[in-house]
Amino acid sequence: MIKDVLAFAAQKTEEGQKVAFVTVTQTSGSSPASPGQVMAVLADSSISGTVGGGASEYRIIRQSVEAIENGDTIFEFSINHADNGMVCGGSMTGFGNVLGSQARVSIFGGGHIAQSLAKIAVSTGFFVSIIEDRPEFASDFEGVRYVVCSPEEYAKVDPVADSDYVVICTRGHTLDQEALRYCLHKKLKYLGMIGSKNKVAALFESLLRSGISQEELNRVYAPIGLDIANTLPAEIALAILAEIVLVKNQGTPKHRKSPNE
Numbered sequence: 001m002i003k004d005v006l007a008f009a010a011q012k013t014e015e016g017q018k019v020a021f022v023t024v025t026q027t028s029g030s031s032p033a034s035p036g037q038v039m040a041v042l043a044d045s046s047i048s049g050t051v052g053g054g055a056s057e058y059r060i061i062r063q064s065v066e067a068i069e070n071g072d073t074i075f076e077f078s079i080n081h082a083d084n085g086m087v088c089g090g091s092m093t094g095f096g097n098v099l100g101s102q103a104r105v106s107i108f109g110g111g112h113i114a115q116s117l118a119k120i121a122v123s124t125g126f127f128v129s130i131i132e133d134r135p136e137f138a139s140d141f142e143g144v145r146y147v148v149c150s151p152e153e154y155a156k157v158d159p160v161a162d163s164d165y166v167v168i169c170t171r172g173h174t175l176d177q178e179a180l181r182y183c184l185h186k187k188l189k190y191l192g193m194i195g196s197k198n199k200v201a202a203l204f205e206s207l208l209r210s211g212i213s214q215e216e217l218n219r220v221y222a223p224i225g226l227d228i229a230n231t232l233p234a235e236i237a238l239a240i241l242a243e244i245v246l247v248k249n250q251g252t253p254k255h256r257k258s259p260n261e
Contacts, residue, residue, distance in 0.1 A: 001049060002038055008048035009040040013100035016129055016145050016161065018043060020064035022077075022096040024051050029090025031081060032056075041096075043068045052092065056081050064096055073098050102127050103189075103248060105241075106160045108179040109170040110137035113194065116237035117167060118144050124241070131159045131179075151178035165190040165244045167224065177203055184216045190247045192221035192240065226253060 020041040033052035040048045041064035067075045078093045110132040133150040147159045200222045225239030
């Protein structure tokens with residue numbers, strides 16, 4: 001049982017999902033749970049394993065989902081079964097760890113900028129996903145989740161979570177537009193797209209004609225990145241990640257050095 005729960009948690013975190021891994025540490029009375037029982041909980045309340053079932057387990061599932069949504073990394077629980085209407089009485093205590101809780105960067109495209117961006121994002125602690133329709137590019141990436149997915153499959157595969165920081169840098173305007181159309185329906189923490197001012201203006205005009213609102217387009221960081229780079233892919237990637245970190249940490253784009261020094 002524990003082996004199955006661990007395998008489930010490992011698979012889901014590798015897919016980029018957050019998992020609350022719950023462990024019962026102590027019980028008393030006629031508790032239906034036993035010390036050492038574990039359960040893995042996903043953000044949609046689906047589970048693997050059990051901590052005794054019934055109303056008490058339901059309460060722990062709700063607490064786990066809240067921890068995932070709030071960005072907590074650890075939480076504790078103390079349950080009196082009688083308070084939850086269970087005739088067995090007794091109680092149990094334990095804790096949960098939220099796995100896969102690091103910030104996530106999802107990149108549409110597998111070209112040179114995406115390769116540089118993935119590398120520095122991984123090195124700074126982000127969980128990185130690459131969304132590409134070309135499987136042969138997978139070998140160019142290390143330490144990332146590589147999702148082979150065409151624009152026609154975005155809705156079905158749903159490769160991006162609402163908590164992601166998303167960068168669109170595909171190999172063509174049409175692919176950029178389809179990725180952007182998909183992402184605008186998400187409540188993302190950051191949505192940026194590579195492109196010149198002329199390209200961005202033309203693409204936005206096309207989306208406006210298709211029914212996308214100006215308010216939705218105003219969410220997009222485009223052209224993308226802080227104004228610190230030239231045309232080198234590595235510098236562009238650094239400028240993009242700097243903007244993402246700025247948004248994530250609610251920083252301000254100013255020098256720390258005093259002007260009087």
